Structures are given as structure tokens and as C-alpha cells.
Amino acid sequence: MPRPAASDAFSAVSEPHRRRILDLLVSGERSVGNIAGTLGMEQPQTSKHLRVLLAAGLVGVRGVGKQRLYRLNGQALRPIHDWVKGYEQLWGERFDRLEQYLKQEQDKGEGNI
Amino acid sequence: MPRPAASDAFSAVSEPHRRRILDLLVSGERSVGNIAGTLGMEQPQTSKHLRVLLAAGLVGVRGVGKQRLYRLNGQALRPIHDWVKGYEQLWGERFDRLEQYLKQEQDKGEGNI
DNA sequence: TTGACATATTCTTATATCGGAATATAATTT
DNA sequence: AAATTATATTCCGATATAAGAATATGTCAA
Numbered sequence: 001m002p003r004p005a006a007s008d009a010f011s012a013v014s015e016p017h018r019r020r021i022l023d024l025l026v027s028g029e030r031s032v033g034n035i036a037g038t039l040g041m042e043q044p045q046t047s048k049h050l051r052v053l054l055a056a057g058l059v060g061v062r063g064v065g066k067q068r069l070y071r072l073n074g075q076a077l078r079p080i081h082d083w084v085k086g087y088e089q090l091w092g093e094r095f096d097r098l099e100q101y102l103k104q105e106q107d108k109g110e111g112n113i
Numbered sequence: 114m115p116r117p118a119a120s121d122a123f124s125a126v127s128e129p130h131r132r133r134i135l136d137l138l139v140s141g142e143r144s145v146g147n148i149a150g151t152l153g154m155e156q157p158q159t160s161k162h163l164r165v166l167l168a169a170g171l172v173g174v175r176g177v178g179k180q181r182l183y184r185l186n187g188q189a190l191r192p193i194h195d196w197v198k199g200y201e202q203l204w205g206e207r208f209d210r211l212e213q214y215l216k217q218e219q220d221k222g223e224g225n226i
Numbered sequence: 227t228t229g230a231c232a233t234a235t236t237c238t239t240a241t242a243t244c245g246g247a248a249t250a251t252a253a254t255t256t
Numbered sequence: 257a258a259a260t261t262a263t264a265t266t267c268c269g270a271t272a273t274a275a276g277a278a279t280a281t282g283t284c285a286a
Contacts, residue, residue: 043264044245051265074203084190090188145233179283254262
């Protein structure tokens, strides 16, 4: 059986539409209709994706008249950022001498495969 | 209907067990049995998760005797890294003056919500 | 060849997911 | 109080996912 319903950032962001929504919200608050229109999505699906993003804490909402304005909460992406940052050095990004040396030393002692 | 089976990095990495497997492989090549033992997982599930990681290009394999040694392929994490890096500034990381200024200017002109 | 280990696959079961269609709710306007 | 607009929810069908159990495959050793 699969794990319980995913309300974590990693799962929320695994869906391409939801990444596009977040990308859009970088420029500022937007209404559901605006998001749907801009991304060429249906309104109900947009609401549903927004609900997932909300549950994961990746967005916030604010009601203004009959509109609901969603805003990005970038903080919630930190777990992903921090996790993947640990792999950065594997393709040469921000690879200073000390780190490189430690990595090499570590690689030498690989008996317990 | 859901999208076709996920063989991309984002989806592959949305499963916690698979992230732990990748984390483990940072230290070097490991056999299936070693991975399963270290992480307290069953062998079949481990093989299955490894197959997903392989399909996403996140790991490589090499047969040595009756063992199969899996190794990390960090390159495949770049799409995730690059995507999430764009949000870094939202929590103050690497936030230089020019970027800050441009962001603020952009925020001012938000009429089309 | 038989046996032993190591790993992969298949089958089942329970659940989650996503899109589409229809409908419900909420806030505003007339 | 309607009618209108914006958004959310529900129901459906097709499919994906993950764990567990059982079994298959592959590789080496005796």
C-alpha cells in the first residue's frame, strides 16, 4: 500500500502543473482564474492543485472580494533546496579545495561495499 | 487520468526511501543487500526502488559476481537543483544588492493580478 | 549438476492520483 | 431576492503506486 496522502513539499512539487503554478507566483499574488488562464488549465484542476500546494505550505491564500489570491511561500521549498544542495558538488558547483580533499579521502576507504 | 509512469527525477525523489538510498550512495557504490540491510528495508522493495531510480537515471549499476553494485549519478539531480535554486533568494540565501533591487522594482508593478 | 547465495520479477491488495464533468458554495451586484 | 461571477467540491473512471508474499532468474562454488 502506498504511503499516506502526500502533503510534503517533495510530493507536491513532483507534479509539473504545480511547479508551473509556483513559478508563476514568483511574480506575485494571483487569483485562481488568472493562474488557470495564464497556464491554460481548467479552473477546477487549478483549485485542486492549489489545495495540494496549500496543504504542503507552499502557498498561502487571502480572500479579496470574490477572488482568492494565492501567494508563494518559498520557505516551504527549503527542505528540497537543502537536500539537493548536498549533491551540488557532484557536478562541480561550489567545489572548494577542502571539500574536494575530504571527498577524495573518503572515497579511498571503501571496503564495506 | 494520471500522467504516464513517472521516470523523471522529481517523481523518483518524492519517495522518502529513494532519497535515503541516494543519500547512502553518496559514500560510494553499494550492493542491493547492503542497501537493504543498512536502511532496514526488504530486499524486493529495495530492488524495486532501485529500478525506479535507474529509470530516472539517478543511479547506475555494475554487476560483480552475483552482486549488483549501484552507484549514484548525481548529474540527474541537476534539474531539481536548478529549479529550486531559483527560489533561494526568497529566504535570503545569496541575495546580493542588484537582485534585491530588481525584485523590489518588479513587485511594485503588480496591477494584473 | 546441484546447491547456495544475491537479486529481480510477478501477483495481489489497498490506496492515491489526476483529469473531466457536474454541481455546490461564496461574495457581489442589480 | 435574484442573477452573476469566482472558486471549491464531489463523483467518476483510468491509472499509478507501494508493500508483502511468493517465485523466478542469475551467478558462482563444490
